[in-house]
Amino acid sequence: MEILTLAAKIGAYALMTGVLLFALGVVALRNLFHSALCLAAALIGIAGLYLFFRADFLAAVQILLYVGAVMTVIIFAIMLTEHLSGKTTIQHNRQSLPAFLGIAALVTVIAKVILQTPWPVTQKALGAHTSVEGIGTALMTVYVFPFEVISVVLIAALIGAVIIAKRENPS
Amino acid sequence: MGPVESLKYFIPELIILCGAFGAFLLDFAVRNKRAVGIFSLFVMAAAAFAMKNPAGETLSLFYGFFHLDVFAHWFRIFALIAVSVTLMLAMDYPPLKNRYEGEFYGLFLFMAFALITVAAANNLLMIFLAVEFVSLLSYLLTGFLKHDPKAKEAAVKYLLFGSVCSGIMLYGISLLYGAAGSIELGHVWQTLRSPSMSALGTVGVLCFFAGLGFKISMAPFHMWAPDVYEGAPTPVTAFLTVGPKALGFAVFTRVLITVFSPSFAHWGVVLTALSMLTMTIGNLTAISQTNIKRFFAYSSIAQAGYILMGLAVFSPLGQNAVMIYLFAYLFTNLGAFAVVCLVEGASGKSNISDYAGLSERSPATAFFMTVFLLSLTGIPPLAGFIGKYYVFAAAIEGKAIALAVVAAVNSAVAAYYYFRIIRVMYLVPKAETQPTFGTSPLYPKIVLWLMSAGVVTLGLFPGYFIKLLFG
Incomplete structure (x- = not known):
């Protein structure tokens, strides 16, 4: 049992390191297509983390939506716009170093705060298992208002996207 | 309260939502898109009629996801005024003609709904969702x-900047949620009261400063404002300077009171410094502007700095001052932008030099602009004076003397550049090439009269208005 927990722990940290490395690849690689692939890998890694934390529905949604839909569209867009796929882009500028130092300081502070905060870990929270059924019930009962508001947000965004994307001169 | 019982208190919002879909349908049916605009105005009027002041009691609609109290009620009235005025300005804005004008009105009705959900948001989920809703629509309309x-x-620029700021706020929200195990603001407050959580609370409040500071154009998150205000269609600029900003202040006030009040000692100093920084940056940069929309962008950053004073001292008087100032600012700024719309309609440009000799070309417009500029400066007996009076009173009551002194110096600087516009309008002769004013279009004129009436009434009878707001 001990060994199993240890293995799970190592696995989770390895997964997180992988996600971080791929995320770094997204902002550091010079080829846009490679960046997109890295993003897909990072998103799959996050889905793996969700699985690890027993949110299987969330993991499925993550893969379906982000990897299946969003990433496909991004890669399509890169492949279709010819001058983007082959070109190498420079991903840093003169402000990179100060920005990096600032971010490093920020991350240190936040990491310190996170480490010293006594997070309330309860047995109930550890054993929680969100099922699809539970999520469905929650969305239709307690969370019905935010759920409906999101539907309005989506329809407004859709209409706006059509207006922005449509050819000019409707008259 | 469950969803079904809640519906009867939710009628104004339902009217707005149905009206938005109605506007899109009407857009198919009619050729003259102005009809859609008039329909939207009627929708706003109907919603305003259906609104009832909850007067003292707090309604937790939809299991607490729509928190209707007096505070939320006045901010939804605020949202209705801002959206209605924008609709009226947009109806006579030439560049919008034949460019999806009907959809523009429909999207603005959605915006009214979004602003109301911001005012009534009372937990971490709704705060993020509602603020994002307003941001999304703002990017689109810009x-x-x-x-x-x-x-x-x-x-x-707006989209990129906004996404980063929302991302930071979302990160803060996730930390708070992790600590409290609940999205309810009250639970988060309980959690943050324990001393071991104070460091986390400080990180959380700083993340909120980024996300909401972006909405209210607080320095150093104000960089987007000048470009966005200059590039957006003028009615949208008018709206952006008041609507999202005021609602940002509303949710900021709510979050600071209900969540972060235990750690005031930590963030009070930061907010005071940011308030000073915001007004100084806004005022100093406004002096050298040549484009009137950019000029008002910096002026509105400076005004945000004054309003922040009320939050930085964090007293009941300060919170009331924020609301009074916002209402004064609503009438004043929308009125000033009605003039900008009129001048842009006549000359097609929006440079400050286009205002030369405005007093000859259109004496009424120049007079109204003067009234609004004086109100922005804070000259009695106009609305702006009442707002300034209250924030200064709050600062002095809160013993924030340094803040009050900086604000006073800033007001003097601001007076200089507001008077510069008045000078251009009255003392600089008009150039030969400048077009004369035809008959002004109807709706911006109505806006001018209504807003100046608001500015003067609020300035002359502040007691009545304050009684109305705070009972």
Whole structure:
């Protein structure tokens, strides 16, 4: 049992390191297509983390939506716009170093705060298992208002996207 | 309260939502898109009629996801005024003609709904969702005139900047949720009261400063404002300077009171410093502007700095001052932008030099602009004076003397550049090339009268108004 927990722990940290490395690849690689692939890998890694934390529905949604839909569209867009796929882009500028130092300081502070905060870990929270059924019930009962508001947000965004994307001169 | 019982208190919002879909349908049916605008105005009027002041009691609609109290009620009235005035300005705004004008009105009705959900948001989930809703619509409306390169640039800048700021806020929210195990603001407050959580609370409040500071254009998160205000269609600019900003202040006030009040000692100093920084940056940069929309962008950053004073001292008087100031600012700024719309309609440009000799070309417009500029300066007996009076009173009551002194110096600087516009209008002779004013279009004129009436009434009878707001 001990060994199993240890293995799970190592696995989770390895997964997180992988996600971080791929995320770094997204902002550091010079080829846009490679960046997109890295993003897909990072998103799959996050889905793996969700699985690890027993949110299987969330993991499925993550893969379906982000990897299946969003990433496909991004890669399509890169492949279709010819001058983007082959070109190498420079991903840093003169402000990179100060920005990096600032971010490093920020991350240190936040990491310190996170480490010293006594997070309330309860047995109930550890054993929680969100099922699809539970999520469905929650969305239709307690969370019905935010759920409906999101539907309005989506329809407004859709209409706006059509207006922005449509050819000019409707008259 | 469950969803079914809640519906009867939710009628104004339902009217707005149905009205928005109605506007899109009507847009198919009619050729004259102005009819859609008039329909939207009627929708706003109907919603205003259906609104009832909850007077003292607090309604937790939809299991607490729509928190209707007096505070939320006045901010939804605020949202209705801001959206209605914008609709009226947009109806006589030439660049919008034949460019999806009907959809523009429909999207603005959605915006009214979004602003109301911001005012009534009372937990971490709704705060993020509602603020994002307003942001999304703002990005869209900024880039609405997509043939204009400036509008495109503004929209993309706004989107990128906004996404980063929302991301930071979301990170803060996730930390708070992790600590409290609940999205309820009250539970988070309980959690943050324990001393071991105070460091986390400070990180959380700083993340909120980024996300909401972006909405209210607080320095150092104000960089987007000048470009966006200059590039957006003028009615949208008028709206952006008051609507999202005021609602940002509303949710900021709510969050600071209900969540972060235990750690005031930590963030009070930061907010005081940011308030000083915001007004100083806004005022100093406004002096050298040549474009009137950019000029008002910096002026509105400076005004945000004054309003922040009320939050920085964090007293009941300060919170009331925020609300009074926002209402004064609503009438004043929308009125000033009605003038900008009129001048832009007549000359097609929005440079300060286009205002030369305005007093000869259109004496009434120049007079109204003077009234609004004086109100922005804070000259009695206009609305702006009442707002300034209250924030200064709050600062002095809270013993924030340094803040009051900085604000006073800033007000003097601001007076200089507001008077510069008045000088251009009255003392600089008009150039030969400048077009004369035809008959002004109807709706901006109505806006001018209504807003100046608001500015003067609020300035002359503040007691009545304050009684109305705070009972």
